[in-house]
Amino acid sequence: MTKVKSLADLKAMREQFQSNLDVREKSNNQEEMVQIKVAMGTCGIASGAKQIMEYMMEKADGMKIRAVFIQTGCMGHCNAEPTIEVIVPGREPVVFGLVNNKKADEIFEKYIVNNEMVDGVIAINNEVADK
Amino acid sequence: MAKYKMHVLVCGGTGCKASQSAQIVENLKAALADNGLQDEVQVVTTGCFGFCEKGPIVKMMPDNTFYTQVKPEDARTIVEEHIIKGRKVTNLLYTDPETNEHVSDSKHMGFYKKQIRIALRNCGFIDPENIEESISRGGYEALGKCLTEMKPEDVIQEIKLSGLRGRGGGGFPTGVKWEIASKNHADQKYVVCNADEGDPGAFMDRSIMEGDPHCIIEAMAICGYAIGATKGLVYIRAEYPLAIDRLQIAIKQAREYGLLGQNIMGSGFDFDIELRYGAGAFVCGEETALIHSMEGQRGEPTFKPPFPAVSGYLGKPTNVNNVETFANIPVIITKGAEWFNKIGTEKSKGTKVFALAGQINNVGLIEVPMGITLREVIYEIGGGIKDGKEFKAVQTGGPSGGCLTKKHLDTPIDYDNLIAAGSMMGSGGMVVMDETSCMVSIAKFYLEFTCEESCGKCTPCRVGNKRLCEMLTKISKGNGTMEDLYELRNLAAVIKDTALCGLGQTSPNPVLSTLDNFWDEYVEHVVDKKCRAGVCKSLMSYEIDQSKCVGCTACARNCPVSAIKGDKKMPHTIDTAVCIKCGACIERCKFGAISIK
Structure with missing residues (x-):
């Protein structure tokens, strides 16, 4: 183990460890960042929701977008799995279906960054009955 | 290492550990492994979340779901439902007592809404046994800032400006205390952390040490730098095994990382910390008694001055601060006195x-x-x-x-x-x-505590408190007179004025404040021989309402001293001379016929 030899050392160490706590730090102020909910029902997982979630996590890191990824249950659009719900602060939630890597790229580059709608929207403002 | 998508935080404070939180961690890990998720979900044991009423607490991140009163057997359900299927386990969610609705995010719970967490900033968020998690939350950066960018007098100035006052109870300005210690020159000075938390029902310091031990180490080192001390001592009671354990782990890790020891962060400043165990005497929270106890002497206070800042541990200048006071220091250094100053009232900051x-x-x-x-x-x-x-x-x-x-x-x-x-x-x-608490009994309870904990060195505390306690006992037995009430007040005033240390000087407070605020209740005990709360047994008598009693004999059969007599299907009576007022009869009576008079 390396010893901390200066304040700069310590700060570098902080940078290095910080990503380990990222999930926790983000959860405290979710409302301020892009929330991406991935439907992880049996149908979603079978259609590759796990892989797409991993792909999107890397994509967000690469584009330096602060995003929090939450697994949810089946959203009911089993015909259009993998399904994801994207909530950008200040905008209404949007649900996208049949998401693959290419679609994910589009969602990030067009919708999240430029608020440009992309194809594949299932529902806007997916209201929840039990509210 | 794989990047975890989800973190499951499990409270590992003393309270939740007592409710098997360690077993929950085991079960969670096993269930995750069975589902091949051990690389995707991280299980972390943290310090106290604070919501001990509903412990053990399990918090899911990043969706911030807050599960309460989790049992070890619920672990598998959490993994299978929440983690795999993404469905919240509703029966483990907190239910708002007013709206009767489930609240899943702790931010929306009344308990957390009004809180501002500074001293507890990392409690319930990081793994206290992992220095890396502390560092990634900015741990030791305040120390680094002090050592590389600030002079000792700047550090003291910053603490003075912040308005921080001692959190152990006295409320003495911390910056001033440091300044006095820094101005006394000696070949060796000491920084002492007072972790002898002795008040009945208090567990603030324990939770901080269990949840974020690194912040105490960092703050002690900062204090050492400010006053010119190279040695730190934590005086902690031996009844806090988990806090001791975590502090030891933290000290060891800090040494390994070069954050304690020689030449910290290349600044030339040396500092190290040792633990000293107390046997759990209340008076040892008083700083002079604490120092004597650390020296191996009897834990008895001595007259101040000289203050510890002049002549403390082994006769050297010593600065003693409480755990919570220390926990505030790193934040003040990082965020600045001005930031801290904005929180709180004019004379009490933070x-x-x-x-x-x-x-x-x-x-x-x-x-x-x-x-x-x-x-x-x-x-x-x-x-x-x-x-x-x-x-x-x-x-x-x-x-x-x-x-x-x-x-x-x-x-x-x-x-x-x-x-x-x-x-x-x-x-x-x-x-x-x-309303069911009797104020005379409350005063008596605290006086009994002080009588037991008095070190016996000075007469006002040793004898005076004993007399106070005897008078309170007399009153609660129904033998008190109005003269006793006036005498209570006189004697309390004398003890306050003449006792040697803080313990004696404040010990009559429970009596005085209850006399002031609940005078009527004292008078009732003395004149009417009544205890309205129904706590003082000598002042109660049980009675059976003859019109309600059906003679089922349930009370008579359950009376441990056979004080209830009566024939079957005929109203019963209680022999008050024999009755021990245990209440067993009231519990058994299905007809509400027995009452306390």
Whole structure:
């Protein structure tokens, strides 16, 4: 183990460890960042929701977008799995279906960054009955 | 290493550990492994979340779901439902007592809404046994800043400007204390952390040490740098095994990382910390007694001056601060005195951690800004009085404090207001009482505690408190006179004026404040021979309502001393001379025929 030899050392160490706590730090102020909910029902997982979630996590890191990824249950659009719900602060939630890597790229580059709608929207403002 | 998509935080504080939280961690890990998820979900044991009433707590991140009263067998359900299927386990969610709705995110719980967490910033968030998690939250950066960018006098100035006052109870300005210690020159000085938390019902310091031990180490090193000390000692009671364990682990890790020891961060500053165990004597929280105890002497206080800052441990200048005081230091250095200054009231800055206990719905550990009212603490954070009963009093400051009543509910809580109200801040215990608490008995309870904990060195404390206690016993037995009430007050005043140390000088406070606020209740005990709360057994008698009794014999059969007589199907009677007032008959009576008079 390396010893901390200066304040700069310590700060570098902080940078290095910080990503380990990222999930926790983000959860405290979710409302301020892009929330991406991935439907992880049996149908979603079978259609590759796990892989797409991993792909999107890397994509967000690469584009330096602060995003929090939450697994949810089946959203009911089993015909259009993998399904994801994207909530950008200040905008209404949007649900996208049949998401693959290419679609994910589009969602990030067009919708999240430029608020440009992309194809594949299932529902806007997916209201929840039990509210 | 794989990047975890989800973190499951499990409370590993003493309270939750006692409710098998370690087993929950084991079961979670096993269930994750069975589903091949061990690389996707991280299980972390953290310090106290504060919501001890509903422990053990399990928190899911990033979706911030807050599960309460989790049992080891629920672990598998959490993994299979929440983690795999993404469905919340509703029966483990917190239910808002007012709306009866499930609240999944702790941010929306009344308990957390009004809290500001400074001293507890990392409690319930990081793994206290992992220095990396502390560092990634900015741990030791304040120390680094002091060592590389600030002179010792700048550090003291910053603490003075912040307005931080001692959190152990006295409320002495911390910066001033440091300044005095820094001006006394000696070949060796000491920094002491007072972790001898002795108030009944208080667990603030323990939770900080269990949840974030690194912040204490960092703050002690900062203090050492500021006053010119190279040695730190933590005086901790041996009854806190988990806190001791975690501190030892933290000290070891800090040494390995070069954050304790020689030439810290290349600055040429040396500092190291050792632990000293106390045997759990209340008086050893008093700084001179604490120092004597560390030296291997009897834990007895000595007269001040000389103050420890002049002649303390082994006769060297010593700065003693409480755990919570230290926990505030790194934040003040990083965020600046001005930031800290904005929180709180004019003369009491920052926040205070309180341990809520007694007849309150949400028992637990809270951190609130100074100046918050008792009403907010009790009704909004504490969730009100248990079983819908009526609020009677709240005891603050432990055996040295007093009782506050309804008329104090809207008083902003700070050092000076509490003293003006006849109590004190103390270390932060808050015992809430409802209508079933007898104030004479409460005063007696605290006096019994001080009598037991008095070191016996000075007469006012050793004999005076004993006499006070005897008078209270006499009153609660129904033998008191009005003269006793006046004598209580006189003697209490003498003890306050003449006792040697803080323990003796404050020990009559529970008597004085209950006399002031509940005079009627004392008079009732003395004149009417009645205890309205039904606590003082000698003042009660049980009676069977002849018109309600059907003669089922249930009471007579369950009376342990056979005080109830009567024929079957005929009304019974109680022989009050034999009755021991245990209440077994009331519990058994299905007809509500037995009452306390």
